[in-house]
Amino acid sequence: MKGKRFALISVLSAALLAFAVEPVAAQSTSIDLINGLNERLLLIGVPITILVEVILIYTVFKFRNNSDPKPTRENRRLEITWTIATAIILLFVGVASYGVLANPNITYMADQEVAPNEGDVVVEATAFQWGWNMTYPEEGGFSSGTNIVVPADQDVYFVITSDDVIHGFAVPELGLKQDAIPGQENVIKTVPTEPGTYQGYCTEYCGVSHSQMYFTVEVLPQDQYDQWVQEQQASANESSGNSSASGNSTASGNSSASGNSSASLAALAN
Numbered sequence: 001m002k003g004k005r006f007a008l009i010s011v012l013s014a015a016l017l018a019f020a021v022e023p024v025a026a027q028s029t030s031i032d033l034i035n036g037l038n039e040r041l042l043l044i045g046v047p048i049t050i051l052v053e054v055i056l057i058y059t060v061f062k063f064r065n066n067s068d069p070k071p072t073r074e075n076r077r078l079e080i081t082w083t084i085a086t087a088i089i090l091l092f093v094g095v096a097s098y099g100v101l102a103n104p105n106i107t108y109m110a111d112q113e114v115a116p117n118e119g120d121v122v123v124e125a126t127a128f129q130w131g132w133n134m135t136y137p138e139e140g141g142f143s144s145g146t147n148i149v150v151p152a153d154q155d156v157y158f159v160i161t162s163d164d165v166i167h168g169f170a171v172p173e174l175g176l177k178q179d180a181i182p183g184q185e186n187v188i189k190t191v192p193t194e195p196g197t198y199q200g201y202c203t204e205y206c207g208v209s210h211s212q213m214y215f216t217v218e219v220l221p222q223d224q225y226d227q228w229v230q231e232q233q234a235s236a237n238e239s240s241g242n243s244s245a246s247g248n249s250t251a252s253g254n255s256s257a258s259g260n261s262s263a264s265l266a267a268l269a270n
């Protein structure tokens with residue numbers, strides 16, 4: 001009797017400990033959805049585990065000296081009960097999982113009503129062997145290398161593709177993961193909620209320097225983000241201005257100079 005009580009108490013306290021762990025503030029809507037689903041599934045998974053383990057331990061102790069075991073007889077009521085209980089549990093798991101999987105912050109589909117609006121941030125992440133090139137097509141197309149900068153509390157879209165082989169785009173802390181496939185643009189969407197710097201990396205083995213394919217996602221308050229974009233655009237224009245100047249110095253003629261200036265005007269207009 002004492003052993004049984006001890007086993008029960010230790011199983012229950014382990015379950016309590018698992019639930020008492022302080023939940024971390026969500027860093028994005030995507031990771032919030034994933035963690036929420038995980039918690040709901042644990043809420044049914046843990047009690048079932050405890051029930052099964054308690055019955056198992058109880059049975060092993062209770063019948064350990066039984067030299068004449070008898071088979072279980074049919075028990076219709078018990079069978080109906082566990083069939084219905086299992087159906088209800090599976091239904092709950094299915095509905096809860098589908099609710100998260102169908103959310104555009106988890107699975108983005110282009111034909112959904114959710115689409116990038118004016119002012120939404122779009123980052124194009126292009127993978128190659130072995131690195132990343134992050135560009136901002138809505139902001140004039142400047143590249144920020146391997147560092148993504150996005151504003152907090154705003155819809156952010158990542159357009160993920162590859163120049164050569166299949167790579168993987170993953171930022172676990174923000175709940176982001178998507179394949180980078182050559183010739184294909186995969187879009188994921190999220191709303192980062194917590195300013196900070198998050199580590200991203202390639203999750204598809206792609207060759208000898210696969211392990212070097214790191215990138216970062218920096219989440220900034222809106223005003224700091226706007227300032228960063230302006231700085232990037234200014235330095236992009238500066239460098240294109242320099243290249244046109246060097247073009248002039250080669251004395252290839254006035255036509256190339258005017259061509260350059262109209263090109264940079266078009267870039268500004270965009």
Ligand SMILES: [Cu+2]
Pocket residue numbers: 127166167168202203204205206210213
């Ligand atoms: Cu890779």
